[in-house]
Amino acid sequence: MRRSRRLSVSAAVALGASMALLAPLPAQASPPTAPDVPGTVVSAYFADWDVYSRGYFVKDIPATKLNVIQYAFGVPDLDPTTGAASCKVLDPWADYQQVYWTGENTVDGVADNPDDLDQHLFGNFNQLRKLKAAHPNLKVEISLGGWTKSTWFSSLAATPQLRQSFVASCIDTFIKGNLPGGGWPAGAGGPGAAAGLFDGIDLDWEYPTQVAGGNVDVSPADRHNATLLAAEFRRQLDAYGVGTGKHYLLTAALPAATSSTTYYELKEFSRYLDWDNVMTYDFNVPSGPKASPNTLFTPDPRDPNAANLTWNTAGTVAYYLLHGVPANKIVVGVPFYGQQYLRTGTANHGLYQAFDNAGTDSDVLTVDVTPQPSYHALVDEGGYVDAAGVTGGAGYTAYWNRLAGEPYLFNPAAAHPGLTTGPATVPTMIAYSSPRSIGERTKLIKALHLRGAMAWEISQDSNSHTLIGALTPLLG
Structure with a gap:
């Protein structure tokens, strides 16, 4: 009972902060939702590399706990020699060529037959098609770009001709499903191979x-x-939908805080979207000055960026509303990973203390040396915290930052055998998301009648799906 009361207080604080910023804004009518589009969204990214890194497969996605999957990534491309625009798959093997020799890692327990020339989809695409067949209300989008594959977006958007040809290529590859052939298995890919798989496009x-x-x-x-x-995406998707009788989704991953209007004409850009996936995380990262929360729910005056009142989830939501984005287009982003800070001071259990992450490795999955451990790693591999996110383990104690509305872990003598420099036992603070902190977002979304929530990314949840489970009440 005490825990529920504290959650309600946090939600009320967030709501009050938002309403204070919104006071000058007149009431806005939300535009109607298009047919066959989720009225409330619980969305999560699934990355094509998940089958390699964690060995997390499409069959492992808890499809009853969400209604949209964003598949990461498709690749915007421009041939610097010919100037031709195109939209490509990122990893043909993982995406549609990987053979599942047994039914162990398939959605329906049925193995692939690489000798069957009539089977044109393998890998993740085939399993996503099976997952959609088992869950007819599930939508799947292809997400384009991301941090490392946004290389050519600026060039592709620069002229009407390039915009038209690029969008047409994206629709051809992912909506019409015309995949490259000629690889192995011999039947993989080809015209219409992935037709009907993707319900829309997410711009990242x-x-x-x-x-x-x-x-x-x-x-x-x-x-x-x-x-x-x-x-241009909206125009071509709608034109193609006339023939198929379907509304195709168009969404985008958009930045948090005041940077949103630095990079985007926020109101005008959002007009063409079904909803905005707002990346309300990475407010603080290990390149910053202090060991700070990854995602703040409400302002904390101790935070390095506290002067920016939008540098938190509630403030960002208010900022979007103030800049003309309707409530029913705002989808609140949550991270299923944390930020790990080593060699912190011991005051305040490491929170907002100086740190030194020398010797960590961003490319590894081992929880003790990665700067961004997943919730799965914290719970199921390291045992640093229980699945509920409230009881520390392995020498860590869980604390609650009541101002930011976020949990964190601290161990004054944490063992890091994978470090490449310095002592292997050092004070360590880990900022993370928990069912409690995500539950606050759920309450805020309901209170402000927002569209829903988005997570990066589903394989990083615990084996018991506790983080996505904290968002599921939005669907009911």
Whole structure:
């Protein structure tokens, strides 16, 4: 009973902060939802590399706890020699060529037959098709870009001709399902191989006007060109839908806080979307000055960016509303991973203390040395916290930051045998998401009649699906 009361107080604080910022804003009518589109969204990314990294397969997705899957990623591409725009699969093997020799890792227990020339889909695409057949209300989008594959977005959005040809290629590859053939198995791919699999497109341009993970030709014009690109996607998707009798989703992953209007014409861009997936996380990362929360629910004056009142989930939601995005287009992002800080001070159990992450490795999955451990790693591998996120283990104690509305772990002498430099036992603070902190988002979404929630990403949840389970009440 005490825990429920504290959650309600946190939700009320968030709501009050939002309403205070919204006071000058007149009431807005929300636009109607298109037919055959989820009225409330619980969405999660599934990455094509999950089958390699964790050995997490489509069959492991808890399809009863969500209604949208965003498949990461498709690749926007531009041939620098010919200037031809295209939209490609990221990993043909994992996406549609990988043979499941037994039924062990399949949705329906049925193995693939690579000798069957009539089987044109294998890998994740085939399993997603099976998952949709078992759950008819489930929608699957292809997400384009991401941090490392937004390279050509600026160029592709720069002219009407490139926008038209790029969008047409994306629709051809992912909506019409015309996949490249000629590989192995011999029947894999080909015209219409993935037809009907994807229900829409999610734009993940990181970020207009800014160099992120290798973008080229960025320009101040990107901000308006992003709006023109969204308009072109909406136009072509709608035109194709006339023939199929289907509304195709168009969504986007958008930044949090004031950066949203730096990169996007937020109101105008959102007009063309079914909803906005707002990335209300990574407010603090291990390149920052202090060991701080990954995602703040409400403002914390101790945070390094506390002067920015939008640098938290409630503040970001208020900012979006103030800038003309209707409530029923706002989907709140939550991370299923944390931020790990080593060699912290011991004051305040490491929270907001200086740290030194030398010797960690961002490419590894081992919980003790990665700067961003998944909830699965914290719970199921390291045993640092229980599945409910409230009881620490392996020398860690769980604490609650009541101002930010976030949990964190602290171990004054945590063992890190995988470190490549310095002592292997050091004070460690880990900021993470828990069912309690995600439950606060659920209450905020309901209170403000927002569209729903989005998670990055589903394989990072615990084996018992406790984080996505904290969002599931939105569907009921």
